[in-house]
Amino acid sequence: MKKKQTLIKNAHIVNEGTIFNGDILIEGEYIKEISDSISAKSSDVHVIDAEGKYLLPGAIDDQVHFREPGLTHKANIETESKAAIAGGITSFVEMPNTNPQTTTVEKLEEKFAIAAETSSANYSFMFGGTNDNLDEILKVDPKSVAGLKLFLGSSTGNMLVDNPEVLEKIFKSTNMVISVHCEDEATIKKNFQEHFDKYGDDIPVSCHPIIRSEDACYISSSKAIELAKKTGARLHVFHLSTGKETKLFSNKIPLKDKKITAEVCVHHLWFSDEDYEKKGTLIKWNPAVKTKEDRDQLWEALLDDRIDVIATDHAPHTIDEKKNVYTSAPSGGPLVQHALPAMLEMYHRGKISIEKVVEKMCHNPSILFEIEKRGYVKEGYFADLVLVDLNNPWTVNKDNILYKCGWSPFEGTTFKSRITHTFLNGSLVYQNAKFSKEKAAKRLTFNR
Incomplete structure (x- = not known):
């Protein structure tokens, strides 16, 4: 034929x-x-x-939450992958904190089966680590999944990996890329309690980056990097949000030779704490959107190649959920449809070249995760x-938003x-x- x-x-x-x-x-x-x-x-x-x-090559988003199974009132693989395609993202890697969580090989394969039926974009998944599933982690075929995701803070369900001995065992036991969410839980709990004692449930959302502070991020990121250096693990730190953290990463060697890499998300490059007044909980993310100075330093590290990848951390919630008071409003927002247009807007503003956008959103995710024959325009x-x-x-308006949740921080x-x-x-x-x-x-x- x-x-x-x-x-x-x-x-x-x-x-x-x-x-x-x-x-x-x-x-x-x-x-x-x-x-x-x-x-x-x-x-x-x-x-x-x-x-x-x-x-351009189709963008590869290495961090999305499409909410299926179990949270499909917010989103599902079918709706969000369509939004991704409309936004120029042709491949995605989805996270394990669904319901049930993707912490067994059986649950992983169930997700692949859903995507095979309904996804409009190319797909893979992260396998989730917990304090007690090392046996399952060892069953995973590294050629069949994007990598391993560990929550070292801000987890859902039982996915917080806070046992140092278990963490070291995981780092030593796998040669998969270990992608981590880094925020120090003890620091956040202390900061939260201080604000709750003062305000009750209705904490001003502008306090979010003070509660989920620079220190919380840095303490966790630096510990993860120290452990990766000690064990030789292949570590990828998701969604940097502070200038201080950027100093933990290097641009001295090519990406393909790096053992420790970093990602920044579109919202941390676009918004700052000055936007909370207007956007409120719509820009409540974990890690938090922080100061203009943090944003400037993230840009600097992105452009000098200490930060390797731009992603979305696409994590939709319904508008009713987001409209709750601070303590009840979930963190996260939808981004896959608007990430590439937003970065091209930054090209128009003189912040980044188109070539660099392609490097960070297409080439580098392909290199980092060793994705076969994608991320480039090549014969x-x-x-x-x-x-x-x-x-x-x-x-951007309600009529052209494709997310199931029906809203966007870019409206x-x-x-x-x-x-x-x-x-x-x-x-x-x-x-x-x-x-x-x-x-x-x-x-x-x-x-x-």
Whole structure:
């Protein structure tokens, strides 16, 4: 059977630190050819003129919470993966703190089965560590999952790993990438009690970064890094939120050789504590959005390669849940549809180059997690591609938000850049705000 072909012509192709004008021929699931000029060999070839548009690899989001199973009143894999595709994110790694939690191989495989049926984007999952599931961790095939997730603070259920002996055993026992949420629970509890004694349940949300403080983050991050150095574990620290933490990371060697890496999330690059007055609990995240100075230092570390990856920590809740008083309002918010447009907005503001956005959102997650044949515009790679019009403004509003929860912290924001086409494994799955019915998503595989 003849494989279908798509020819993208006249694109500004962004890949590996360069932008060049050219054409791309997709055959079946893969990029067959990249050249200055390619001619359609037959009338069967679907030709797309990308004149004036930028072609990027599909973004890879290494940290999302799609809430399935068990929390599907907030979100599910089907709704949130569609939002991701509309936002130019073609692959995601989902977290284990669902209900039930993904802390056994059986529960992990159940999640893969759900994604195989319903996901619009390529998918993998983190396996969750607890104080008492080392035996299950050792059963996990490192080639079949993205990695291991440990909550060293701010966990749900029983996922807080706070036994130092267990933690050291886990670090010594696995060669999977260990991704960690770092906030020191004792520090947070002390700070919270002080504020609760003063305000009761209705603590001003502006106190959130004081409760979940710089010290809470730094104490936990520095301990995790110390343990990784002691044990030789491969450590990835999720969602840095403080300038102080950035000093714990290095840019002295290439990412592929690093044993200790770091990520920053879109909200920590976009918002600061000055935004709590207007946005309230809508920007209540763990770790907290902190000061403008912290944000500036995160940007500095991102651009000088101490921070390796930009992710979302997409974690939706219903608007009713978020409208509760401080102690009852959950932390987290939806981001996958708006992360890439937000970072391209930062390009327009002169904060970051498009090449750097692609490095941090496409290339580096692929390198860090050793994802097979994704994250680049390369011949022989899967055709996960995104076409972007950098000068086609649109405003985020209720009518165009695709998250199941129906709201966004970016509501009312106008982005200059618009994702016009998303290709997944060679299929055009999204074009000008419309989704195709084609099922193209695949389970991610890893070169380990």
